[in-house]
Amino acid sequence: MFNSISTQANKLLHLTKKNSTASKTKIITITSGKGGVGKSTFTANMAYLLARRGYKIAIVDADIGLANMQVLFDIKPRLTLFDYIEGRNTINEIISSTAYNNLDLVAGKSGYQYANLKNSLVLSRVVDEIKGLNKYDIVLIDTGAGLNEYVQEFLSVSNNILALTTTDPSALTDVYALMKMLSIDKDRLLICFNHTKNYKIGETIANSLVNLAKKNRLNHNFVVKYIGNVSTSANITTTSRLRKLFAHEFINDEITKQLHLVIDSLLENIH
Ligand SMILES: Nc1ncnc2c1ncn2[C@@H]1O[C@H](COP(=O)(O)OP(=O)(O)O)[C@@H](O)[C@H]1O
Ligand SMILES: [Mg+2]
Secondary structure (H helix, E strand, O other), X not given: OHHXXXXXXXXXXXXXXXXXXXXXXXXEEEEOOOOOOOHHHXXXXXXXXXXXXXXXXXXXXXXXXXXXXXXXOOOOOOOOHHHHXXXXXXXXXXXXXXXXXXXXXXXXXXXXXHHHOOOOHHHHHHHHHHHHHOOOOEXXXXXXXXXOHXXXXXXXXXXXXXXXXXXXXXXXXXXXXXXXXXXXXXXEEEEEEEOOOOHHHHHHHHHXXXXXXXXXXXXXXXXXXXXXEEOOOHHHHHHHHOOOOHHHHOOOOHHHHHHHHHHHHHHHHOO
């Protein structure tokens, strides 16, 4: 048992090393701690705007509880991440195209029994395989709520972690818990606010989180970088309900402009 896990761990390490030098693909994991803050909506729309700018993008729907990317893109993929995880299909087979240029999706599956997994390393292997294709500029991984071991695994294989949060105290508590956890072995966390009225509010709260980290003596090399905010908008709720992307339907809307600013900052800060 231990042998087989360690063999798999070695394979994973090998794969990571091989691909990290060869691949152009950047991996961004989007997380929050708290559910319902707008992660999937934000990820889908950000992916769309990046694709419009000419980047080749793939989204991996890694939400364990509620895989809803295919709903946001209004497609019904025949195969999901789990067909790959269970060894039935190759990585190329589980990648679905969307209605948008330069934008592909690896769909998830709601209610999947993760307990079936012998061990969780297969989850991060999907990331290495996508990198290995060397076809995408950026892969966005949309994780579910909470910091369970599966979310942690996706965080561990990602150089770039973006926390989306609201200013709600419970959401901020969860973001701080995330900072604490990541500060142990990561050097950075990007943070973006949803449902905030302006850039300044997000910046002020991000600074408070940084000060709290200092006060509690979290690793002082760990950097929290604030990259912008998106306001509340009825257009977002409406387009989600209609299974459309607001950034596509409302291309000149204030919200879409805010998201473009987030993307500018994101592109400056990923590696
Ligand atoms: N800035 C916003 N303004 C208005 N509604 C939003 C905004 N961001 C997200 N929503 C809505 O909030 C709900 C939850 O969003 P979702 O992306 O599914 O959250 P999560 O993936 O974090 O669970 C959706 O109905 C979505 O349309
Ligand atoms: Mg979601």
